[in-house]
Amino acid sequence: MLYLDHAATSPVRPEVLDAMRPFLAGVFGNPSSHHTYGEAAASALDEARARVARVLGMRSGDVIFTSGGTESNNLAVKGIVLAALARGRGHLVVSPIEHESILESADYLHRFHGVEVSAAPVDALGRISASALTETLREDTALVAIGHANNEIGTIQDVPSLAAVARDAGVPLHVDAVQSAGWLPLTDLGADAIAVAGHKLGTPKGIGVLGVRGRVALEPLMHGGGQERGRRSGTEHVAGAVALATALELAEAERDEVNARLSASTGRFIEVVQSLVSQASLTGDPVARLPATASFTFTGVSGEAVLLELERRGVVSSSGSACAAGSDEPSHVLLACGVSPAVAQTSVRFTFGREALPSDLPERLGALVAESVRAVAHP
Helix, strand or coil: CEECECCCCCCCCHHHHHHHHHHCCCCCCCCCCCCHHHHHHHHHHHHHHHHHHHHHCCCHHHEEEECCHHHHHHHHHHHHHHHHHCCCCCEEEECCCCCHHHHHHHHHHHHHHCCEEEECCCCCCCCCCHHHHHHHCCCCEEEEEEECECCCCCEECCHHHHHHHHHHCCCCEEEECCCCECCECCCCCCCCEEEEEHHHCCCCCCCEEEEECCCCCCCCCCCCCCCHHHCCCCCCCHHHHHHHHHHHHHHHHHHHHHHHHHHHHHHHHHHHHHHHCCCEEECCCCCCECCCEEEEEECCCCHHHHHHHHHHCCEECECCCHHHCCCCCCCHHHHHCCCCHHHHCCEEEEECCCCCCCCCHHHHHHHHHHHHHHHHHCC
């Protein structure tokens, strides 16, 4: 089987497994314990925190380890806005194409805390302009929460320009970098908070990070032992923290070579599909997109049916976000980009991993896509 759903999750990297193995057995102490076993675990945790901070362009004290991207986004959106409510700031800005963890956090704040939520509009390619964001901000805006790169269509936002708008207005910016971490540099975004999930980079599921600059007030959502400087209580996942630090560093070291190789391969695959399938339309920005993402709509055929045909031919992909799997609703991302509900339900997303692929894969894969679409259209 050819696995092309890396945006949903990636296999654990052997180097990551090797790095975390000592902390699954030998160094097993609780890092909050003040004895030899606990201090060994605390030392490993501190080192992992410093390594992650370097990749994020933050200080070690800014790094909060979490259970993954969903928790990191929840903590950023809810925590920053709840802290700002005490100062009379009760307005939140998101975009309509954000991950469910941001959109549903916004909905929670609206329903239970009376926070007003505004959506900065996107264009047909899923891009947010600086002018659109400017028009959405208000004097009482507590936070802007934007995804660095979209998990369905791969469009990359111009975060530095959006960060400049937020900074000029005195509003903190949270960036969901779950899809972009390892593919794009994170140090110069100008963000006040950044979310990352390890399993997109080759760690086991269940470890993530939220970087929050010290000047940003954050109300904790988890209470108890006061870990993570009181911002996220609960015994830390030391092996997971080591795994995340290792995966981030590996991806950063490989980024230029991997991006160049996959940009060429994915670009060729897109060309082949569009040449062989008349109803294929690429979604998202054709240029400012993640190098390993290619998402299409196939007007007139069911996207789910195409996926089943592809799997019969040995190719595993998806119709969009794994967090919305099983839903009969069309993609909220595509709808926000102006795609009709009927066409949105024909979408198929291919997301490649970092491993080297055969040079003829774009042609062979494109042919399999064409065969699958034809089989669905003319059963």
